[in-house]
Amino acid sequence: MNTTRPPTHDSWFAPLSIDIFLKVLNITLLHPFVAWIIPLCFRAEHQAWDTRPMVVSITWAIFVTLLWMGNVMSHKIAYGMHREVDLNEEVIVITGGTSGLGLLIAEVYGMRGATVAILDTKPLENTESRGITYYQCDVTDKAQIARVAADIERDLGTPTILINNAAVVLGKKLLDMDINEIxxxxxxxxxxxxxxxxxxxxxxxxxxxxxxxxxxxxxxGHLGAAQLSDYAAAKAGVTALHKSLAAELQEYPEIKTILVTPGQLSTPLFNGVHTPSRFIAPVVEPIEVAKEVIKAIDLGLSDHIGMPLYARWVDWYNVLPVGLQKITRKLSGVDRGMKTFVGRKSPETSEKNGSLI
Incomplete structure (x- = not known):
């Protein structure tokens, strides 16, 4: 396998992306409070209500406010009311939590007073992490999960939050994988x-x-990609599982479900993956995903978290004509990204229960 790392971007504009521009807009022109400040400023200048600046700014403020209200109502209709979350009473189980995104979330909740259980085959390096209890567990083994679940119930209490974070990446073509790896x-x-x-x-x-x-x-899981056939198939299945489970749990409104569909994360699991366009598809920092996941959990909400921007609109890709889909794939470089894949190197031959995504 080619272990050459992709070239780094050291130009001053390398950190810029569509997502940064959108963040700026969301706290300025696309925020209802800021939108209403503009006509108030015009009014402070004694502009008449029927002048063009006043009419345009008020129209824009009304439009932005309606969009904001529509988004809130849409979320309530889709996901229902929130549940009360008391971190002192919560028992959080995180699979694949000894590194990467899983460890970040575990450490944050541990410091905030929640009780956290990490399930992983890799040992937890910092065994003194506050509020975190490590259980060695291979989540592909049903018997081990049952045993550890009984231990958690005895030691910590009944789990109320489950974060399924464990993942592995082979980074091989289908014909190069053996059956055991699949x-x-x-x-x-x-x-x-x-x-x-x-x-x-x-x-x-x-x-x-x-x-x-x-x-x-x-x-x-939505796009598929060369050298990720096993991973893409599994993530497509996970997304379908989430949607089906959410439908089945409608009779239990106190159970909330959160789906996270990020793009490439800057974790060791994807070392060496080449991102063709960091402006359109920037690499996502685990801390950014962790903040959104923690926010949704704390608010007691069901949600769908997609990062960066293209991850929230990727479903529209399948609406495109098939010819345009092929052109889009070629221009995006999605099928070339794994050619420089290195991954996390360890003494083990399998990165079992590694952390995301």
Whole structure:
């Protein structure tokens, strides 16, 4: 395998991306408060109500406000009311949590007083992390999950938040993978979600405060990509699992479900992956995803978190004519990105239960 790392971008405009421009707009011209400040400023200058600047600015403010209200109403209709979250009472289970995104979320909640259980085959390097208890567990093994679930119940209490974060990336073409590698990839990236949900969901349903299930998927589950056939298939399955589970849980409104579909994360699991356009498809920092996941959990909401911007609109790709889809794939370089893949090197031959995505 080619282990050459892609060239780094050191130009002054390298950090710029569509997402940065959108963030600026969301706190300025696209924010209702700021939009209404503009006509108030015109009024402070004694502009008449029927002058063009006043009419345009008021129209824009009304438009932005209606969009904001529509978004809030749409979210409530789709996901219902929030559940009460008391971190002192929550027991959080995170699979694949000894590194990367999983460890970030675990450390934040541990410092904030929640009780956190990490399930991973890799040892936790910092065993003194506040509020975190490590359980060695292979999430592809149903018997191990059952044993660890009983230990967590005895040691910490009934889990109320499940974050399915464990993942592996082979980075090989289908013909270069052996059957055991395929089995391990699909078990870790897909079947483990079924095992953990089956294990921990009944306790959440019986809990007075309900619970939250976080599903870590990927934008690759929508697009597919060369050298990611196993991973893409598993993530597509995980996304479908989330949607089906959310439909089944409508009779349990106190159970919240959060789907996370990020693009490329800057974690060791994807070392060496080349991003053709960092302006359109910037590499996402794990801390940014962690903040959004933690925010949704804290608010007791169901949600769909897609980062960066293109990850929230990727469904429209399948609406394009097939010829245009092929041209788009070629221009985006999505099928060339894994050619420089290095991944996380370890003494183990399998990156079992590594962290995301």
């Amino acid at each position: 089995d391990n990839s699909l078990k870790t990236n897909l079947l483990s979600h079924f095992y953990t949900i089956k294990t921990f969901l009944p306790g959440m349903i019986n809990s007075e405060t309900g619970g939250t299930i976080v599903t870590m998927s990927s934008v690759i």
